Amino acid sequence: MSEKLTYAATGIDIDATDAVKRRMADSIDSGDPRVLNKLGAFAPLVQGTFPGLAEPLLVIKTDEPGSKQKLAIELDRLEDLSRDLVNHTVNDVIVMGAQPMYVTDCIVCGSLDQEIVGRLVQGMATACQEQACVLIGGETSVQPGVVVDGLFVLSATVIGVVDRDAAIDGSAIRPGDVLLGLASNGLHTNGYTLARTLMERDAELHAKDIDGETFLDVIMRPHTGYYPVLKDHFGESGLHGMAHITGGGLVDNLKRIMPPDTDAVIDLTQLSIPTVFAAIREAGSIDDDEMLRTFNLGIGLVCVCSPDYASVMSSRLSEAGVRTRFIGEIQSGSGMARTIDALTW
Template identity: 35%
Template sequence: MEKVTYESAGVNVEEGQRSVELMKKAVQKTMTKEVLQGLGSFGAMVQPDLKGMNQPVLVSGTDGVGTKLKLAFMMDRHDTIGQDCVAMCVNDILCHGAQPLFFLDYLATGKLEAEKAAAIVAGIAEACQKAGCALVGGETAEMPGFYQNGEYDLAGFAVGMVDRDKLITGETITAGDAIIGLASSGVHSNGFSLVRKVLLEKEGMDLWSSFGDSTLSLGEALLTPTSLYVKPIMEMIQQVPIKGLAHITGGGFYENIPRILPDETAATIWLGSWHIPDIFHLLKEKGPLDQEVMYGTFNMGIGMILVVSSEEKEKAMELLRANDQQAWVIGEVTSGNKQVTLCDGSE
């Protein structure tokens, strides 16, 4: 009788151990002084520095990369989507003024390939370093028969901390405040079901073909990772009172901006006041997609918006430029019922 093993069921334990060994060097670079123990324990231990904190508040967020992963599979490129996973989580908790402390990832696949898994985690680790947080652990799950060959899913979880009296909630936003938009790097990590529907299914475009005037192919442009906004925002928080922050992800402008607006306020956004990357013009043309779909699905070149008083907007812009963060004053807060109005013109 043939002996049954775990490997015969589709789980390669040795490959799993090898993937961990390949990941260790990248993960170790993210360790901060707050981390009490490295990889290998059953739980990650972090002792945050509470000096200067009166009422520390933990802020957490979780997210995945979504169907952008389909493009990574098609391009067989896995070194960028780790940053997408980190950015989608840390940018969310940043909206409340929280400095990210640590991050955990979840990678699940049908058949584990150690080098591929290591490339994914290396991207996560690099993004964690940029965000100033530690990659304290994660889970790599081999699930034969659950995913198609060569495919995987990736999600993450971030925890940050902020003093309660420095929480950013949007409650102090009033009519007349300035809305500043921070540049995105492209489509980021939402709307890719529509991207694939328009560009790949409808138009049959080649991901390896050149795109616009850049040296990137269409696939490389689409795989450009989500921007990390931790450094410029944390620098600004020390010097300018930020009233509100909104991460422009799924739901675009119409869903995300109202999340920070108090009752009886609204947002007017000035079309033409910032640079819209070529990828969005391509999607609009090939759809064709109307304005409501474009601004209700994609970030349209604005990955994060912040609200400051009109008196502070010039100082805010100077600080962003000093941190090499491209940004524009793209609108203002008005009276209303949390609606977002897009109009031609600028201040």
């Protein structure tokens, strides 16, 4: 007779999972009176009323921090990884003019490590507070044989809200508008498969000096969250569009918000490219076109504004500690984005 088998023996320990849920309780207790049930329910119940909004629209985005996860696990930078996830996904919501409201997460792992899961959830809860939203629930799924033991895959969904009349979808963009670029702090969450490959090929790259920090420390900076410095600009008539610069770089992401009769024209000579990108370019002998398509090159988000409001916005953002650059303009066109001149390294 074969030995009795239990679920725990196969790698799924329900008691341990329940213990993790209890540990999460404080992190997920939002204190928001519109969240009507508590941890352990099948799904969060949220009251769907938004005082002050005449016709509220929900803005919903699911994302993940890409292969940066692998480096974060190896380097034990779990709280930073949580911030990467929340900030990246919140940025995708706020470029629609929305206020981020609620976040749910999903952690898929090969084996359940209560400390790791607890740190990830607490990190996400903290990042949510920084971006003025709340973590209200999620899923932790143990899948031995699907995910390698010791690794995990992290994702999150952010729900935001915006009044229909205040939504920023790019439809107001017109010829003569200017492109105001907000500085990134590094790679954010894109281009890590390439960066990891370079470090595997060159064992000394991770320690290379980048303006007084190591290459590794610079590329592991958490993704910048822009909501705290942008929220006061939402609803201003001079702000016509916003693009979060992620995979695909400046060209592909600006193209996503162009009306069909306009083009975004990016002046590459106006970019101030951080040293870390020059180090990547040199280490991999990477063409400029490939750099533009893979990395943000120092611009994490672009606001498309009327010329008058762009100056006001730039000044106010500078006062808030955000570096900005005028990197181009809107011209008549066919709904595309294109570059002029060449990158300066």
